[in-house]
Amino acid sequence: MITLIKNARIITLDESFRIIWNGYIVVEDMTFTRVEEGEPDQQLIDVADRIRDARGEWLMPGLYNTHGHAAMTLMRGYEDNLPLDRWLKEKIWPFEGQLTREAVAAGRALAMSEMISSGTIGFLEMYHLYMDDFAEEIERVGMRAALTRSVIGLCSREEQDAKLEESASFATRWSGAAYNRIQTMLAPHAPYTCPIDYIERIVDKAEELGLPVHMHLAETKKEVDDYQKIHKMHPLDHLDERGLLTRVPWLFAHGVHLEKHHLKRMSETHARVSHNPMSNLKLGSGMAPLTAMLDQGISVSIGCDGVSANNTLDLWEELRIAVLLQKGLLQKADALSVEQALRMITSEGASALQTGHSGMIKAGEEADFIMIDATSPHLQPEQHIHSHLVYAAKGSDVTDVYVQGKALMENRELLTLDKERTRFEANKEFADILSRVN
Ligand SMILES: CSC[C@H]1O[C@@H](n2cnc3c(O)ncnc32)[C@H](O)[C@@H]1O
Numbered sequence: 240m241i242t243l244i245k246n247a248r249i250i251t252l253d254e255s256f257r258i259i260w261n262g263y264i265v266v267e268d269m270t271f272t273r274v275e276e277g278e279p280d281q282q283l284i285d286v287a288d289r290i291r292d293a294r295g296e297w298l299m300p301g302l303y304n305t306h307g308h309a310a311m312t313l314m315r316g317y318e319d320n321l322p323l324d325r326w327l328k329e330k331i332w333p334f335e336g337q338l339t340r341e342a343v344a345a346g347r348a349l350a351m352s353e354m355i356s357s358g359t360i361g362f363l364e365m366y367h368l369y370m371d372d373f374a375e376e377i378e379r380v381g382m383r384a385a386l387t388r389s390v391i392g393l394c395s396r397e398e399q400d401a402k403l404e405e406s407a408s409f410a411t412r413w414s415g416a417a418y419n420r421i422q423t424m425l426a427p428h429a430p431y432t433c434p435i436d437y438i439e440r441i442v443d444k445a446e447e448l449g450l451p452v453h454m455h456l457a458e459t460k461k462e463v464d465d466y467q468k469i470h471k472m473h474p475l476d477h478l479d480e481r482g483l484l485t486r487v488p489w490l491f492a493h494g495v496h497l498e499k500h501h502l503k504r505m506s507e508t509h510a511r512v513s514h515n516p517m518s519n520l521k522l523g524s525g526m527a528p529l530t531a532m533l534d535q536g537i538s539v540s541i542g543c544d545g546v547s548a549n550n551t552l553d554l555w556e557e558l559r560i561a562v563l564l565q566k567g568l569l570q571k572a573d574a575l576s577v578e579q580a581l582r583m584i585t586s587e588g589a590s591a592l593q594t595g596h597s598g599m600i601k602a603g604e605e606a607d608f609i610m611i612d613a614t615s616p617h618l619q620p621e622q623h624i625h626s627h628l629v630y631a632a633k634g635s636d637v638t639d640v641y642v643q644g645k646a647l648m649e650n651r652e653l654l655t656l657d658k659e660r661t662r663f664e665a666n667k668e669f670a671d672i673l674s675r676v677n
């Protein structure tokens with residue numbers, strides 16, 4: 240199957256960061272075979288099975304959301320004013336205790352629907368319920384994902400081991416599935432819910448299986464202060480003292496309360512960070528030192544976290560708040576470039592998920608791309624497209640989403656999810672749980 244899309248503005252976000260102002264792409268099965276400037280020749284037109292005129296729409300890499308809990312879309316607006324520890328203990332965990340298999344599925348369908356609609360093609364999922372169901376659904380829907388069956392270790396040694404075993408067997412089962420669109424990691428929830436010995440056993444297992452490890456880290460000051468009182472050190476120093484930072488590739492979520500020496504160590508050990516500014520603001524957790532992380536050479540990508548702490552899965556909004564926060568906080572108008580910003584939601588996100596995609600538009604790469612309606616007033620004049628993507632674009636500007644050459648959305652219509660049914664199920668399941676939890 241050969242698809243030709245012509246008359247597109249191609250925002251490659253490749254190593255050269257070039258824009259092809261009028262060009263075309265050729266997709267053969269799952270792969271870009273040509274990404275070129277100008278008009279396609281007649282020979283190409285003759286062999287193409289499908290030709291589409293993009294009429295100047297912008298064509299760019301899909302976005303990556305590198306930390307989240309998809310089922311939590313069901314809890315959108317459920318609690319807006321509590322800090323993390325009280326939010327978890329008083330609201331989230333009791334609600335999650337009531338989640339049925341159907342409710343989890345409804346929340347996840349809603350999350351995927353929201354992500355695809357706004358141009359996100361890949362995401363990291365950290366959760367503990369019905370992960371096989373989710374993997375099967377992602378395979379069917381066509382997104383990319385790094386999946387973790389996460390564990391909380393506040394239980395007996397036997398229970399900890401059983402959870403780790405379940406986590407590892409899930410990871411082994413799904414690693415590389417769906418033509419490599421699905422990858423897996425192990426994921427202790429956080430240092431305050433997983434004793435260090437347990438984290439060490441998780442790292443042992445990850446090392447044995449060749450998997451990365453994902454964990455919430457230093458999200459709130461309270462959590463770090465409490466940890467210091469008990470262990471006399473910061474959680475990251477504790478991981479380092481045990482030699483755990485160098486044994487596996489780490490992807491930490493948050494990293495709000497870190498000192499300079501932590502950033503240096505993270506850089507030295509190639510730890511990655513998923514920066515979640517909206518969640519950190521909404522839960523009153525603070526603001527992560529994003530610019531300092533980038534200055535240290537740390538690979539930083541962006542995550543929306545659970546919707547109940549955000550309250551959307553719109554990565555455009557998330558990126559904008561990330562950039563503006565740094566500028567305001569540092570009183571530095573050039574704190575971050577648009578190139579650094581866009582890489583965080585594309586190539587850095589792709590590398591964090593480890594699905595083997597570069598997150599760039601180029602020949603030879605798997606054909607993942609999104610298209611953006613460039614006719615809206617807020618994207619004019621069109622000259623500074625990179626700037627518009629960071630400072631003006633919205634999720635609703637995205638019209639088309641393709642992964643491995645397959646359309647997940649065309650002309651704003653979702654093709655692998657039923658939007659109306661998803662909406663209905665989410666409302667039904669939320670109402671059902673609410674009647675039991677309150
Ligand atoms: C078992 S991992 C999934 C678990 O994590 C909880 N959670 C959601 N958001 C956050 C956050 O920002 N920090 C810490 N924990 C969080 C939630 O209960 C999920 O079920």
Ligand SMILES: [Zn+2]
Binds near residue numbers: 307308455492544
């Ligand atoms: Zn989280």
